Amino acid sequence: MKKTTIAVVGVGLIGGSIALSLKNDPNNRIVGFDVRQDSLDKALTNGVIHAGTTDLQTAVREANIIFLAAPVEQIYATLETLRQLDLQPDVIVTDAGSTKSGIVHHATKVIPDHVTFIGGHPMAGSHKSGVEAASDRLFENAYYVLTPAPGTPEEKVERLSELLQLTRAKVVRMDADTHDQVVGAVSHFPHILASALVNLVADYDDENAWHARLAAGGFRDITRIASSNPRMWRDILLHNRDHLLKIARDWSAALQDVMQLVEKADPDGIEQFFQSARDFRDGLPERKTGALPPLFDLYIDIPDHPGEIGRITTLLGAKQINITNLQIRETREDIYGALRITFQSQYEMEKGEELLRFFDYNVYRRL
């Protein structure tokens, strides 16, 4: 079967996760491009890409599909550069940026006629950055939005959707402006709120250091995303300004409404406020992960002692239990780290499970 060459431009959390998913098909050859050699080195060492280069022309020359997975501002810049490079005649260029209208509009202006651009955005991620946080399961059962401009050849959109099946995401289509409005409300604006709340509490904490110390589950849950990459979020806000300004006005009005209920000491109104939020929140569709064919994976809570990972691998090695992959994962609430170990076979996974339990490790088959 003919190989498909895929260039991933920006081998970080998202580019690395796309690469890992697509690499699961042996007919795909993944070439990574990044401005940082250390990202490429990590990606090669962890088996995320087949080859890596800091020369964009080398990365894209043979590519049938190009994924742009750099920060949003750099996606604009890369689109400009691509037009000066040698590309395959029927290449599809897509991106993974969190905003869509501006990127799609820019691509239609700068990309040559023989190139098809299709905007894309996987609706899954993390507050963590970098290829070391990448996973081939990041997008499992998440929505992956495509925003083809009117007139994009249907067979190209089909071709990309088919390839994206390897991410195990649910591929959907939407126009770019609708995407930006919806994602502005459910992703971009919540990031502003989380960070604004943290900044407010940080100011209070300057006056009274009990604030940080008493910040418990509620504060941590609602502000996890304030630990995201500031540069990435700078770009996102600047490229979805109109929708965010409208959402902020609606938000101010909604906040005023509830604070009026508080001012009037209206118990029914306040309870109703919480009830309607709870009804909608509890009705959100669940994103099921792990329903697909299992790999031979175990997750192990890592106690906070130096040398624990080395101890675990030594225990397994001493019993000739082969592992094919090792990854540090975050767990709920980010309190403990979890080590994900992929074994070569079901048999070895079961032997590993028994051994690690014997040594009092908390071992799970799913996170």
Ligand SMILES: NC(=O)c1ccc[n+]([C@@H]2O[C@H](COP(=O)([O-])OP(=O)(O)OC[C@H]3O[C@@H](n4cnc5c(N)ncnc54)[C@H](O)[C@@H]3O)[C@@H](O)[C@H]2O)c1
């Ligand atoms: N993090 C998320 O939750 C999430 C989710 C969906 C989409 N996105 C989007 O995906 C893109 C990447 O985000 P990420 O979280 O993977 O960030 P990241 O910081 O983990 O990775 C970005 C990578 O791009 C590289 N890079 C920077 N400038 C570049 C350039 N000019 N050309 C090539 N590579 C360059 C960086 O060195 C880094 O390796 C962003 O556009 C973001 O909006 C992020």
Ligand SMILES: O=C(O)C(=O)C[C@]1(C(=O)O)C=C[C@@H](O)C=C1
């Ligand atoms: O889970 C997270 O930390 C994320 O912020 C992921 C998240 C989001 O859900 O808002 C962030 C940006 C995206 O473009 C898509 C997904």
